[in-house]
Amino acid sequence: MLTYKTSGVFNLAFGAQAYISAAMYFKAHSLWGWPKWAALVVSAFVLAPLLGLVLERLIFRHLRTASAVSKLVIAIGLSVALPELFNQAARFTAVAGRQISGIVPDGAGVFYDPFGVYRFNRDELAMMAVALAASLLLAALFRFTMIGLAMRAVVESPRMTELSGISADRTSAFAWALSSTFAGLAGVLIAPRFNSLIPTEFFTLVVIAVAAAAVGKLVSLPRALLGGLGLGWFIAVFNTFLPRWSGDHTWLRPLQENLTPSLPFVVLFGILVLWRAIGRQTEASDPLAGVDPPPPALAAHQRHPKLTLFTRLFGVCFVTVVGLVVWFRADVLWMHLVTTAVIMSVIYLSVTVITGMAGQISLCQGTFGAIGGFMVFQMADRFDMSVLAAALMGAVAAAAVGAVLSLPVLRLGGVWLAIATLAFAFFFDAVMVKFSWVGGGSTALLTGTRVPRPLLGPIDFASDRAFLVLAVIVLVVVSVVVIQLRDGTIGRTLAALRGSEVAAASIGISAARARIVAFAVSAAIAGLGGALLSMHHQNVNYSVNFGPINALFWLVVVVALGARTVEGAIQGGAAFALFEPLILQGELLAWILRGEDHLPGFFPIAGSWRLVLFGLMAMQFARHPEGLVEYGKRRASARISRWLEAREERQAAVA
Amino acid sequence: MSTPILELRDVEAGYGPFRALFGVSLEVGHGEAVALVGANGAGKTTLARAASGLLTPTAGTVLVDGAEVGRGGPSAWRFVRAGVVHAPEGRSVLASLTVEENLALSFHRAFGRSGLAGALERAYELFPRLGERRTQVAGTLSGGEQRMLSLGRVLVESPRLLIADELSLGLAPMVVDQVFETLSQIRGAGTALLIVEQQVGHALELCDRAAVLEHGLITWQGPTSEAGAVLESRLFETATTELK
Numbered sequence: 001m002l003t004y005k006t007s008g009v010f011n012l013a014f015g016a017q018a019y020i021s022a023a024m025y026f027k028a029h030s031l032w033g034w035p036k037w038a039a040l041v042v043s044a045f046v047l048a049p050l051l052g053l054v055l056e057r058l059i060f061r062h063l064r065t066a067s068a069v070s071k072l073v074i075a076i077g078l079s080v081a082l083p084e085l086f087n088q089a090a091r092f093t094a095v096a097g098r099q100i101s102g103i104v105p106d107g108a109g110v111f112y113d114p115f116g117v118y119r120f121n122r123d124e125l126a127m128m129a130v131a132l133a134a135s136l137l138l139a140a141l142f143r144f145t146m147i148g149l150a151m152r153a154v155v156e157s158p159r160m161t162e163l164s165g166i167s168a169d170r171t172s173a174f175a176w177a178l179s180s181t182f183a184g185l186a187g188v189l190i191a192p193r194f195n196s197l198i199p200t201e202f203f204t205l206v207v208i209a210v211a212a213a214a215v216g217k218l219v220s221l222p223r224a225l226l227g228g229l230g231l232g233w234f235i236a237v238f239n240t241f242l243p244r245w246s247g248d249h250t251w252l253r254p255l256q257e258n259l260t261p262s263l264p265f266v267v268l269f270g271i272l273v274l275w276r277a278i279g280r281q282t283e284a285s286d287p288l289a290g291v292d293p294p295p296p297a298l299a300a301h302q303r304h305p306k307l308t309l310f311t312r313l314f315g316v317c318f319v320t321v322v323g324l325v326v327w328f329r330a331d332v333l334w335m336h337l338v339t340t341a342v343i344m345s346v347i348y349l350s351v352t353v354i355t356g357m358a359g360q361i362s363l364c365q366g367t368f369g370a371i372g373g374f375m376v377f378q379m380a381d382r383f384d385m386s387v388l389a390a391a392l393m394g395a396v397a398a399a400a401v402g403a404v405l406s407l408p409v410l411r412l413g414g415v416w417l418a419i420a421t422l423a424f425a426f427f428f429d430a431v432m433v434k435f436s437w438v439g440g441g442s443t444a445l446l447t448g449t450r451v452p453r454p455l456l457g458p459i460d461f462a463s464d465r466a467f468l469v470l471a472v473i474v475l476v477v478v479s480v481v482v483i484q485l486r487d488g489t490i491g492r493t494l495a496a497l498r499g500s501e502v503a504a505a506s507i508g509i510s511a512a513r514a515r516i517v518a519f520a521v522s523a524a525i526a527g528l529g530g531a532l533l534s535m536h537h538q539n540v541n542y543s544v545n546f547g548p549i550n551a552l553f554w555l556v557v558v559v560a561l562g563a564r565t566v567e568g569a570i571q572g573g574a575a576f577a578l579f580e581p582l583i584l585q586g587e588l589l590a591w592i593l594r595g596e597d598h599l600p601g602f603f604p605i606a607g608s609w610r611l612v613l614f615g616l617m618a619m620q621f622a623r624h625p626e627g628l629v630e631y632g633k634r635r636a637s638a639r640i641s642r643w644l645e646a647r648e649e650r651q652a653a654v655a
Numbered sequence: 656m657s658t659p660i661l662e663l664r665d666v667e668a669g670y671g672p673f674r675a676l677f678g679v680s681l682e683v684g685h686g687e688a689v690a691l692v693g694a695n696g697a698g699k700t701t702l703a704r705a706a707s708g709l710l711t712p713t714a715g716t717v718l719v720d721g722a723e724v725g726r727g728g729p730s731a732w733r734f735v736r737a738g739v740v741h742a743p744e745g746r747s748v749l750a751s752l753t754v755e756e757n758l759a760l761s762f763h764r765a766f767g768r769s770g771l772a773g774a775l776e777r778a779y780e781l782f783p784r785l786g787e788r789r790t791q792v793a794g795t796l797s798g799g800e801q802r803m804l805s806l807g808r809v810l811v812e813s814p815r816l817l818i819a820d821e822l823s824l825g826l827a828p829m830v831v832d833q834v835f836e837t838l839s840q841i842r843g844a845g846t847a848l849l850i851v852e853q854q855v856g857h858a859l860e861l862c863d864r865a866a867v868l869e870h871g872l873i874t875w876q877g878p879t880s881e882a883g884a885v886l887e888s889r890l891f892e893t894a895t896t897e898l899k
């Protein structure tokens with residue numbers, strides 16, 4: 001319901017924390033048959049603060065001086081990894097289609113109607129009561145106590161706080177335990193409202209929470225709490241009364257059906273875009289930031305020429321061998337997987353453009369992909385248009401949407417940009433997809449959003465092999481475009497902006513144009529990739545392929561593997577499609593060991609470990625913004641370069 | 656001689672791969688006042704940071720009352736609890752808190768809940784400007800007012816050792832005089848001082864001892880009475896080498 005900005009981190013992992021407590025409560029109460037109070041104590045007051053402490057100790061303590069954007073990326077990584085980690089550790093499986101019981105007896109069955117307008121059930125009343133009490137408590141804590149003051153100080157400058165004789169570590173540990181407890185409590189309280197217990201539901205919680213914090217960032221903390229409450233009320237009232245009014249006034253109905261589910265996102269987006277002050281607000285900076293060494297410069301690409309030659313040769317050989325093996329040996333399944341990998345690489349290149357080159361975090365790449373996919377579907381379905389032309393149209397449409405979206409959003413920059421794009425993704429998810437001219441409406445529910453494979457003159461790409469070739473061609477073309485962009489004016493402008501916006505502006509570089517171009521190009525690439533993916537699956541499969549949560553995972557994968565290079569995106573695509581079958585199910589090891597029987601007993605490993613692994617890898621973003629694999633490669637190549645040079649010197653000395 | 660309140664032994668420190676201090680040893684005894692002088696970029700600020708726990712030395716030790724403070728990691732707050740207080744250079748205030756909250760954060764620890772109001776009073780007496788602006792957010796104060804705030808925080812507290820970096824920078828001459836007067840008062844009350852100051856004349860007047868830092872090394876230490884001559888000759892030397 002409410003979030004409490006106690007830790008200075010835009011904690012997108014909030015939803016994950018809420019989920020864990022709710023799941024723990026469910027498990028303890030409904031599966032183990034514990035009494036409600038015991039389950040509540042364990043889940044919200046023991047597990048949640050512990051989780052907060054662990055996160056603080058292991059991760060966020062080391063990030064206190066990191067930039068807000070890298071904290072955000074890490075929180076996203078966490079929100080991908082944490083729920084799965086919990087599910088694996090506690091052997092918990094997501095529950096769907098079942099009434100989750102709340103903390104008060106018979107919560108969903110007993111109703112009260114104090115104002116004669118709406119019948120609250122007990123769960124809802126309990127939720128509101130706790131939220132109100134919690135808000136008051138926190139407001140008092142922040143206003144009147146020393147620890148509250150210290151928490152605010154630590155957010156701004158841990159070092160200044162330490163110079164006042166207060167341990168920043170202890171303060172922030174306390175803050176984390178506190179905020180985690182509230183997240184857990186919120187999770188347990190809100191669970192009855194969903195008819196299921198899956199992590200994604202809880203992620204929408206985050207958006208509301210962030211909206212409240214957005215209001216709070218501008219004004220004071222107590223007012224943030226009020227803002228949260230007000231927002232909650234506003235949404236609740238809307239949800240309650242619109243359906244009723246629209247019963248009497250039919251003209252309200254379409255508004256109600258489309259607006260209600262997306263209200264929080266619309267409100268958040270509106271706040272972010274319309275409230276001018278947010279864009280202007282600069283983050284209060286630590287006056288003692290000078291104590292830190294400057295962030296490590298990205299290693300310059302100065303490889304030994306021999307090494308470059310060698311890696312290129314190796315790359316060509318590797319691709320040829322893999323290509324031949326796939327071409328001649330692969331069965332249908334593997335062909336499918338490899339094609340997916342190639343297409344995902346195309347989509348990930350869009351992340352390379354926006355995140356790697358422009359340094360912006362966009363969380364609506366899935367939406368752009370979906371625009372591409374739906375465009376192909378609509379054009380082929382209604383007008384029998386050529387699929388390839390439709391795919392290009394999809395890319396153009398996505399670019400247009402991206403450009404229009406970027407106008408209000410880019411002004412925000414940094415964290416707010418990420419959150420606004422996230423709100424947009426959810427808005428698209430909740431509203432646009434339902435329209436028949438986008439997602440196919442009710443017919444799509446029955447028949448699916450079917451997409452044919454393309455046909456180009458005499459060549460029919462219906463066969464998997466031909467389609468793979470097409471995908472590879474597109475990947476090569478897009479890669480070339482991306483490289484051109486990076487080495488051209490736009491790319492250099494973006495690189496300069498990434499360094500320092502103020503400095504770049506002072507030498508006459510305009511931020512806006514380059515960024516809009518980057519946003520549009522990135523959207524176009526995502527749209528093209530989305531169209532290809534839909535053709536590949538012969539179905540748009542919106543929720544599986546392009547849902548807002550997927551886009552989070554995309555970002556995490558690319559950031560983990562290398563967001564700066566084309567190589568990184570391709571590795572990301574390969575990892576996305578092939579990691580699970582190859583590594584986790586032990587196919588590769590089986591091939592090395594010659595036979596499935598030699599596999600150790602713990603194979604196959606469950607697929608969700610993939611989420612955990614990449615989520616944790618993204619955590620390195622603060623230290624290695626170029627990506628972990630990229631970092632490893634650079635280190636290795638630097639070492640080999642040095643070795644080669646030393647050898648040459650020795651030879652020169654001998655001669 | 657009793658154990659010094661602060662002792663640096665062969666301290667090396669730096670920023671990432673960059674080293675700014677190369678084996679510095681320095682002592683500050685009880686109630687003693689030491690002036691640290693040196694050219695821009697000599698490493699004075701770095702030394703002050705290492706001496707107050709903001710920066711962890713890469714080699715050597717920092718001892719307070721003859722013992723190491725805490726183990727590993729930056730733990731400036733432990734230094735503060737041990738009585739070593741640092742007023743960093745520049746606009747070192749918590750910009751999003753009000754003037755009063757900035758002060759309260761320190762004073763609450765130093766004087767407890769009961770002493771808080773009295774301490775705030777004294778700070779406002781010292782710098783009436785602060786009293787006028789007590790509910791203003793510190794980030795919107797002028798540069799000089801921010802300096803006053805960060806000095807008010809440490810001067811009222813009269814710690815056992817005060818490390819002050821560039822304390823007069825950005826203050827009007829009148830205020831500077833007043834600050835030095837307060838410094839000599841708290842000195843009289845037993846506070847030891849380690850002062851980094853570009854206005855060398857002022858600093859030498861106040862202190863008993865001076866240390867000259869050059870390129871991360873202490874090249875001269877001695878009573879302030881001799882320091883003037885040394886500094887002059889050194890300045891002359893560098894000037895002539897630069898001419899060549």
Ligand SMILES: Nc1ncnc2c1ncn2[C@@H]1O[C@H](COP(=O)(O)OP(=O)(O)OP(=O)(O)O)[C@@H](O)[C@H]1O
Pocket residue numbers: 289290291292293294670673674675693694695696697698699700701702
């Ligand atoms: N955060 C940092 N990262 C890298 N190098 C730094 C950092 N802070 C200071 N330095 C370098 O360390 C050296 C010593 O700096 P320091 O701030 O200690 O000098 P100083 O004696 O205080 O100079 P000034 O009189 O100008 O204040 C300088 O060469 C400076 O460039």
Ligand SMILES: [Mg+2]
Pocket residue numbers: 699700701744820821
């Ligand atoms: Mg300095």
